[in-house]
Amino acid sequence: MKADSNLKKVLTQNVFAVTAECGPPKGADPGVIKKKGNLLKGYVDSVNVTDNQTGVVRLCSMAACAILRQEGLDPILQMVTRDRNRIALQSDVLGASSLGIRNILCLSGDHQSFGNQQQAKGVFDIDSIQLIQTVRRMRDSGQIIGGEALSDPPELFIGAVANPFADPFDYRVIRLGKKAAAGAEFIQTQCIYNVKRFKEWMKQVLDRGLDKKVYILGGVTPLKSARMAEYMSKQVAGMDVPGDVIDRLKGVDPKDQRREGIRIAVETIGALKEMEGVRGVHIMAIEWEDAVPQIVEEAGLYPRPRISEE
């Protein structure tokens, strides 16, 4: 029963890891999650489940993770601090572990004003770094905030995110260092389109030796069209889609743009595989989960390793 995180096993055995993202439905049907999970099964090592992403109410991440686990996948529970205070967060951390969920990704979350509950009170009792620290202390010292002891500590592989494309640029790596110091073990980055800037960031990561402290998984999102690329570039906060990527998509017939988007994603993964310090890829094919198997295959990352249970 006490299975370890598959993601952790893959990473500790020095295999280039593949994770993908699964967005839960705006409804109570478990079938949607099972379907998405089965599309990804065998092609990825672990699956992230988003937590009411962009402040839109969806089926909860914990339940979706439990369903994915039943389906034989290794889920990564995304947990944002926007909606729950420290009582609820710590309680959910215990609950997740009790359900056999073995990975957690700690985030602050998108602001509630972006979503479909704009009049909601944003909680932000603690922030992502404080959440990382909290989960780490619960796991390693068996203590909750304030020091009280747990009867049984949770078992979780602890992750966080990093955005190399946000500002202030030079502070980004410092913030990554803070996340590592707080106790993060793996990092998934924002979608990479600007490979040059990502490389600059990775150089700073290597200079500080942070690649030795955390496993870094580069984020990749296939673009469906030139329009999507333009939208992401202009409308999505903290996203860097350079003009040449947009032009490349514009240069092909609209009906072939999806194909081109996949090609770009595969090339990006190719570049990531060569980059020192990058230990895997995180594919976020938003509402396009069926693109993942193709990308994984074309990137030469299929089949995924079967890590034996010890």
Next chain:
Amino acid sequence: MITAERKPMAEIKAMLAPYRKILVVGCGTCVAECASGGEKEVGLLASALRMDAQIEGRTIEVREMTIDRQCVYEFIDKLTGVADRYEVILSLGCGAGVQAVAEAFPKMLVIPALNTTFIGETKEPGLWVENCRACGDCKLGYFAAVCPVTRCAKGLYNGPCGGSKNGVCEVDPDTPCAWQLIVERLENTGRNDLLEAIYPPADWSRQQGKGPRKIAREDQRSES
């Protein structure tokens, strides 16, 4: 200062509808500075009410009065002997002023004319910005005098989030990213040592406590 904005006229009128004798009370401190509840605004609002009644053919009696501070009893006392000649007090004080006046006159109806908004500064004429949420545990010393609790949309103690771009906040492009300011000011003031510090979870009991907070100081009491 405490800032406030006047409520929409329709809302004020609806609340005042049943009454004919109205005492409009302004406050000469914070809300005068932010041009929402001082003597001038009291005059404007009272005239508007009178004119409105005239147009609609109602007779009302409106008296204007502005006191130095609606949140301090010795100033509120100026209303004694006047207030009870009216059916209702329309207060242009902040929320604290409205309640202090109501407490001083247990039998008087007191209605707010303002929406109290925040603690802030006058940035330029006609522009007020929020910069303190009275968390009860001021940490400005660690954040280069830029408050993350108030000025970061997510109240991040260990920011900036991934949405900070070109110096502005992802939530509102008209607002500077507090963390961009914090990082810049820490560097400019030679406090690079604080850039890597991890701040532990805040003690919100200092802000939320056990309900309303109070400050009791014996030294101040014994003097009066």
